[in-house]
Amino acid sequence: MNFDLSDEQKMLGEQARSLLADMSSFDRLRTLIDSGAEWDEPLWRALADMGFLGAAIPEEHGGLGLGALDLGVIMEALGAANAAVPFMSSIILGAEAIRLAGSEAQKAAWLPKLASGEAVATFAYTEGPGPVFATGASLAGGRLSGSKSPVADAGIADIAVVLVAGGSFALVELDQPGVTRTKLDSFDQLRPHYRLDFAGAVAEAMLGAGKLDRLIDHAAVLAAFEAVGASEACLRMARDYAMERQMFGRPLAGYQAIKHKLADVAVATELARSNAYYGGWAAESSPDDLPAAAAAARLSGIKCFELAARENLQVHGGIGYTFEANCHFYYRRERMLAVHLGNRGFWADRLLDAQRGSQAKAA
Amino acid sequence: MDFNDSSEEAAFRSQARDWLAAHAPAHELTPGEKISDTEEADRGRAWMRALYEGGWSGLTFPKALGGRGLSGAEAVIFAEEEGKYHLPKGPFTSIGTGMALPVIAKHGTDAQRARFIEATLKGDLTWCQLFSEPAAGSDLAALRTKAVRADDGSGDWIVNGQKVWSSWAHLTDWGILVVRTDPTLPKHKGLTFFVVDMKTPGIETRPIRQISGASEFNETFLTDVRIPDANRIGAEGEGWACCMTVLMGERLGSGAHRSGIGPLLDYAAATPDGHGGTMLDDRAVRQQLAEALAEEQGERFFQARLRTMVSKGENPGALAGMVKLAYAGRYQKTNGLALELRGLAGIAPEAGDTATGDVQYDYIYSTVMRIAGGADEVLRNQIAERVLGMPGEVRMDKDVPFETLKG
Numbered sequence: 001m002n003f004d005l006s007d008e009q010k011m012l013g014e015q016a017r018s019l020l021a022d023m024s025s026f027d028r029l030r031t032l033i034d035s036g037a038e039w040d041e042p043l044w045r046a047l048a049d050m051g052f053l054g055a056a057i058p059e060e061h062g063g064l065g066l067g068a069l070d071l072g073v074i075m076e077a078l079g080a081a082n083a084a085v086p087f088m089s090s091i092i093l094g095a096e097a098i099r100l101a102g103s104e105a106q107k108a109a110w111l112p113k114l115a116s117g118e119a120v121a122t123f124a125y126t127e128g129p130g131p132v133f134a135t136g137a138s139l140a141g142g143r144l145s146g147s148k149s150p151v152a153d154a155g156i157a158d159i160a161v162v163l164v165a166g167g168s169f170a171l172v173e174l175d176q177p178g179v180t181r182t183k184l185d186s187f188d189q190l191r192p193h194y195r196l197d198f199a200g201a202v203a204e205a206m207l208g209a210g211k212l213d214r215l216i217d218h219a220a221v222l223a224a225f226e227a228v229g230a231s232e233a234c235l236r237m238a239r240d241y242a243m244e245r246q247m248f249g250r251p252l253a254g255y256q257a258i259k260h261k262l263a264d265v266a267v268a269t270e271l272a273r274s275n276a277y278y279g280g281w282a283a284e285s286s287p288d289d290l291p292a293a294a295a296a297a298r299l300s301g302i303k304c305f306e307l308a309a310r311e312n313l314q315v316h317g318g319i320g321y322t323f324e325a326n327c328h329f330y331y332r333r334e335r336m337l338a339v340h341l342g343n344r345g346f347w348a349d350r351l352l353d354a355q356r357g358s359q360a361k362a363a
Numbered sequence: 364m365d366f367n368d369s370s371e372e373a374a375f376r377s378q379a380r381d382w383l384a385a386h387a388p389a390h391e392l393t394p395g396e397k398i399s400d401t402e403e404a405d406r407g408r409a410w411m412r413a414l415y416e417g418g419w420s421g422l423t424f425p426k427a428l429g430g431r432g433l434s435g436a437e438a439v440i441f442a443e444e445e446g447k448y449h450l451p452k453g454p455f456t457s458i459g460t461g462m463a464l465p466v467i468a469k470h471g472t473d474a475q476r477a478r479f480i481e482a483t484l485k486g487d488l489t490w491c492q493l494f495s496e497p498a499a500g501s502d503l504a505a506l507r508t509k510a511v512r513a514d515d516g517s518g519d520w521i522v523n524g525q526k527v528w529s530s531w532a533h534l535t536d537w538g539i540l541v542v543r544t545d546p547t548l549p550k551h552k553g554l555t556f557f558v559v560d561m562k563t564p565g566i567e568t569r570p571i572r573q574i575s576g577a578s579e580f581n582e583t584f585l586t587d588v589r590i591p592d593a594n595r596i597g598a599e600g601e602g603w604a605c606c607m608t609v610l611m612g613e614r615l616g617s618g619a620h621r622s623g624i625g626p627l628l629d630y631a632a633a634t635p636d637g638h639g640g641t642m643l644d645d646r647a648v649r650q651q652l653a654e655a656l657a658e659e660q661g662e663r664f665f666q667a668r669l670r671t672m673v674s675k676g677e678n679p680g681a682l683a684g685m686v687k688l689a690y691a692g693r694y695q696k697t698n699g700l701a702l703e704l705r706g707l708a709g710i711a712p713e714a715g716d717t718a719t720g721d722v723q724y725d726y727i728y729s730t731v732m733r734i735a736g737g738a739d740e741v742l743r744n745q746i747a748e749r750v751l752g753m754p755g756e757v758r759m760d761k762d763v764p765f766e767t768l769k770g
Binding site for chain 1: 658
């Protein structure tokens, strides 16, 4: 057993952190919000130039052909920076859906563009309150109809992979008359969401219905890496503030009420990180274990980031409620990450189903 | 990253498995069988002897001291395989190998090593721990049991005081004992460490009637107990350093679990919900058990990370405390939840409902897990201070003579 990231993976994470430290400061995030920006486009270009966008895209399609753990360290860094880029939408979901379920022609047409950042994809799966993965939209005779909402990053996306009736996917270019994009008011100000209405839009069927489980299990692991990175950032921010801030003649960090709170955040974060590692390893090397591993990673990722985002703001006290302090970026993003790709109830069911299934198999 | 055994690890596991398959079944306890504490301890000694004869004792102990000098990773593999059998193991075996031997090995003399190490590995000597006192638990260095030199010039020590929570003290041969030998020094500096034959006159152990109904813990009263100076471990005043060696063993060892979420899922699935389904269909129950299961899996993989750190020569330090902190709280919470699933039938089960009896026992015993081997609050302080680098607690008693403190 060697249950640690490789030196190359650690270096990849270091490169990502370093790039984000240069380009995605909190002041930069404030500027993006104030200017109503859809995304941090220069950062996206830089991520493309560094090869991060194509990290897990096959080499034959212009990527580096790396695996889930490599994507994981990138996601962890993006989560820590609260970066305003559509990496989850375009790479983890869009590109992966095309890799899993696209025809050879679709892969050849889109994967190189997604790897280079020339095109952006998103994954449209939900249709308002109700089932997370809804299939009211339908594809018939190359025409897509129905609605998807909310869809992350759909304002800047060139294409969407759309979950349609029968549980299969359709590939649709968004810049066409049959598609209406309506911007919604997003609680996460750095992750715009849209309503997409399809009125007989030209779309292509994709291969292999039944790829949804694999797609979202893989994405759940990477969402856990993102949550772990964000939790760790909140934990450090809270600790640093508490070390600096004097209260009743000594550092705030010296009080047990604060120490114990942050110790609990640290424990939750390390347990979630451990589940994320195992999920990444299972995605690469032990696919039968992926469903349970992904659900456990997703649940513990939600849990640690929820605790970290709340307690970070709490430790900051009143200053945490100001736009000038940085707690709010995480406080808002946490709620978005807690519900995208299914909330904790959805993943609790998947974990128990996987666990009971494997228990039954073992018996 | 590779979660699986390396080829060397797999070979070691297969050897361990083969040996255990040949030897463990004869030593297994029958689930549900009621045997006396005396018999359980005796069967524990027999299993220790079998391990010793098979070459599976003292796996991580240096070869020069009679161990096998293996890595922590191999010890974990053996423990995983051994854990598949229901063997007579308990404090009566683990205090000797996990606490007494490390402290004797590190702080003892050659004569003490020769006298105690092999005998303990063989199961000939079993041990109890005489550390905590009624007024010294998490703050162990506040202990008041004192030892003074006998006035007959023999160099012997005369010990008086009271110890508590000494597991199996009534059935073990020797004890590891920490006492105050100089009350004029600050609290951590005036302590000295001994080993003591539990048959020495003046030692009286009284079982504690516990909230579980069992009595595996004792109070131990020491009245004019005479201990030869040859049984002092380390120098006078070195007692605290010896305790730290012992407690490191305790913290690393407390990850061993007796029960997990799997049996509670079975328990919920075996409990009707009154609407034709089971309590495992209940939304709230599913949610809580799934979250606990996710945490349990995370803890398992976290331990794998710690093992990897150890195998690379890194010291996990206070990170290791996260395992017990997470486990103990979850153990209490989930068994508390399980006790709600059958309504009053969980409080007063029909005869034969042994599953509910197990849940009840675990809920009671979970309180021990949150206190012993580093209480939740102590572990949180350690994590905050040593992992997160936050300030230590304000201490009023650090640099003042112990005898001037209020007690």
